[in-house]
Amino acid sequence: MNQMSFGDAEYSGKKKRTRREQFLAEMEQVVPWGSLLALIEPFYPVAGRGRHPYPIATMLRVHLMQNWFGLSDPAMEEALYEITSMRQFARLTLTQAIPDETTILNFRRLLEQNELAPEILARVNKYLGRKGLLLKRGSIVDATIIAAPSSTKNAEGERDPEMHQTKKGNQWHFGMKAHIGADAESGLVHTVVTTAANEADVAVVDELLHGKEEVAYADAGYTGADKRVERKNLRWEIAAKRGKIQAMPEGQAKRTAEKIEKRKASIRAKVEHPFRVIKRQFGLVKVRFRGLAKNTAHIITLFALSNLWMARRRLLAMTGSLRPQFAK
Structure with missing residues (x-):
């Protein structure tokens, strides 16, 4: 220096x-x-x-x-x-x-x-794989909505044409979706796909799998994913719709079904961690740019960095004591 x-x-x-x-x-x-x-x-x-x-x-x-x-x-x-x-x-x-x-x-x-953002994610994941932190025996797929400004008070007088609105529960959201495939053991993200917010989660599920996993976990929004991805060696663990479980008569069958769903949910919970990191830790409250392409590059980079953040304790344990090298 x-x-x-x-x-x-x-x-x-x-x-x-x-x-x-x-x-x-x-x-x-x-x-x-x-x-x-x-x-x-x-x-x-x-x-x-x-x-x-x-x-x-x-x-x-x-x-x-x-x-x-x-x-x-x-x-x-x-x-x-x-x-x-x-x-x-x-x-x-x-x-x-x-x-x-x-x-x-x-x-x-x-x-x-x-278009270097996808390669940045790939290189980070290759590095984590060499460290034994990204195993890829199973995948969890999920998506999150990232809001975009809905105001038309701008130079163009219109909302971003590449963003769309969708209804979640009783609330409407305008923006885009980040779809991810994450490692079922570590929760680290291996694949990122972005779409407008109105795209169904299950529509891009085949793009979220790396092809080597033996099992895939998903919430009820991915019902029918097993019919879209034709792989004989892949087992799907998709959450049952809550109404279906509630409609079952009380008894051993219902208790068994609830136990199975609880086990699935405990594994799927890992996919929420990278979403929390990019939104809370890195502050992605709304999209930062106009158009899908720029925001896609930004979001992919954030997920690459979230992988390093989530794995940092294990990586630091491999290197020994923490030393502020940048201050030298």
Whole structure:
């Protein structure tokens, strides 16, 4: 790194570590940096006679922080100026130029235009597989609605035409759906598909399976999935509709059916964890962009990062004690 500014030097001597610092120190150790940098490098601009681009490692770190903390491009630029821990994680100091919001935007567009988000997820999962954390013997499929602005008070005077509304229970939702296939043992996401919110969950179920699982778990919304996916070696564990169980007469048969459904639900519960991480931990309350393509790249990246977040304890246990390497 370049010579530290006086502010950075003073910061490095403080005694208390904040939760943000702890988070970044953990991510420093669990992200497969080498694999991700090798993926992006062929598409990254090389230095010419004009202004030299920032190092790929710096821009990747900025991009990941932008996803982790749910920051816009201008907010990310300001955070690099204001928050020392984030600046140090990006390997920047106030004695050198800080990437502006346009540079941050251009890096994200580079990833979008070259469709690198699915490969980022694939490389993260390959890394987790090598660590024995992604087994793929079974899959859980599920979907969640991600809201989009329903207001027409914008330059175009209309809602996003690629988003649609759907009714869930007694409430209408406008936006898109993120459909995922997750590992039945770890809950880590191996496949992501996005659609408008009005697409039926079961319509894309065949795209959520990787083909090697022996059993697939799903809620009652996937009734009929076994007829859409023709694989003789695949066993489906689909939740029975609640009304069907309630209609059964009291007795041993009903108690047995309820016990079976409880066992299925305990396994399916793991698929809710990545949804919680991207919505609560990473702050995905609403879509950040207009159109499915940009939001798809963003959501796939978030699920890749959620896998690392969910597996971080086991990954850190493999590497030993936690050390804040980025602060060196």
